[in-house]
Amino acid sequence: MRVAITGTTGRVGAALARHFSCEHEVIRLPRAEFDFSDPEAMSARLAGLDCEALLNPGGLTSLEACEDSPELARQLNVEAPARLAEWASRRGVKLVHFSTDYVFSGREPGLRVETETPEPLSVYGATKLAGEQAVLAHPGHLVVRVSWVFGPEKPSFVDSVLRDALAGKPLVAVADKWSLPTHTADLSRWIESLLIQGADGLFHACQSGEPASWHDLAELVVEELFRSGRLAERPEVRAQALADVAAFRAERPLFTAMSTKKLQLGLQESIRDWRDALREHVSESR
Numbered sequence: 001m002r003v004a005i006t007g008t009t010g011r012v013g014a015a016l017a018r019h020f021s022c023e024h025e026v027i028r029l030p031r032a033e034f035d036f037s038d039p040e041a042m043s044a045r046l047a048g049l050d051c052e053a054l055l056n057p058g059g060l061t062s063l064e065a066c067e068d069s070p071e072l073a074r075q076l077n078v079e080a081p082a083r084l085a086e087w088a089s090r091r092g093v094k095l096v097h098f099s100t101d102y103v104f105s106g107r108e109p110g111l112r113v114e115t116e117t118p119e120p121l122s123v124y125g126a127t128k129l130a131g132e133q134a135v136l137a138h139p140g141h142l143v144v145r146v147s148w149v150f151g152p153e154k155p156s157f158v159d160s161v162l163r164d165a166l167a168g169k170p171l172v173a174v175a176d177k178w179s180l181p182t183h184t185a186d187l188s189r190w191i192e193s194l195l196i197q198g199a200d201g202l203f204h205a206c207q208s209g210e211p212a213s214w215h216d217l218a219e220l221v222v223e224e225l226f227r228s229g230r231l232a233e234r235p236e237v238r239a240q241a242l243a244d245v246a247a248f249r250a251e252r253p254l255f256t257a258m259s260t261k262k263l264q265l266g267l268q269e270s271i272r273d274w275r276d277a278l279r280e281h282v283s284e285s286r
């Protein structure tokens with residue numbers, strides 16, 4: 001399969017490019033060559049693009065940047081995917097667009113399912129939802145919601161905990177917000193399987209298990225470092241309230257753990273627990 005991928009300098013795009021390169025031909029479309037804020041340049045590149053699938057993890061992913069620049073957020077998270085979906089439909093290309101659990105208000109505990117009505121709380125969530133809708137308006141494409149993505153390609157929250165724990169720095173993590181994380185290696189395999197099966201529509205793609213807070217994730221990282229002998233003592237992770245994180249100006253939803261039931265049915269395989277995926281990530285991180 002010939003697969004074009006946007007956002008290949010990002011966490012998800014880099015993982016997809018690495019995974020798909022093993023068995024498929026990959027065309028990388030990083031921002032430097034395919035800038036979503038330049039529609040004319042995009043059209044020119046799309047005119048000469050020859051692929052069977054187009055994977056779109058690119059976009060404006062910082063919640064605070066979206067609050068500060070709502071017009072840019074619209075351009076990158078709504079207009080660009082709409083343009084890609086229109087082009088893909090016209091050319092008979094399968095589009096896989098990536099979205100987020102932050103489309104939900106997350107006011108109630110429990111697992112969010114694909115049929116639940118989204119109610120975003122932030123500019124980021126609202127623009128990601130509008131981007132999903134623009135893609136799904138064209139039949140045959142795939143929208144995949146991911147959450148708290150981690151993997152070897154680009155450091156995330158769990159890597160900052162790992163680094164600080166090994167450096168003996170104090171550890172603190174938010175304990176009153178829950179989700180389920182997504183491992184980039186697992187995600188890349190799921191996307192390949194969904195593509196091969198010809199799946200379409202909306203899928204939630206994260207690890208299985210009990211919903212976790214960032215504090216739960218941090219606790220597991222230090223537990224694994226201690227168990228494997230990389231830390232002589234197990235440091236305390238101080239619990240913090242979401243409301244006390246001064247850097248978070250955009251409102252974040254509290255309960256956005258997503259159900260993996262539809263994904264498991266679609267893949268005909270079970271999804272591993274976030275604890276197993278995170279333990280593997282920590283053991284492979286140096």
Ligand SMILES: NC(=O)c1ccc[n+]([C@@H]2O[C@H](COP(=O)([O-])OP(=O)(O)OC[C@H]3O[C@@H](n4cnc5c(N)ncnc54)[C@H](OP(=O)(O)O)[C@@H]3O)[C@@H](O)[C@H]2O)c1
Pocket residue numbers: 006007008009010011012013030031032034035036037056057058059060061062076098099100101128145146147148149150154
């Ligand atoms: N990471 C998470 O925890 C998480 C959680 C939920 C949902 N998601 C969703 O998953 C997808 C991928 O996220 P990610 O973690 O890979 O994000 P990321 O690491 O921030 O990567 C975003 C990518 O988009 C590119 N980009 C930014 N501005 C662009 C522009 N003007 N034109 C073209 N490309 C541009 C970036 O390029 P530069 O490197 O040049 O800036 C980067 O390659 C996104 O749709 C995001 O909403 C992620």
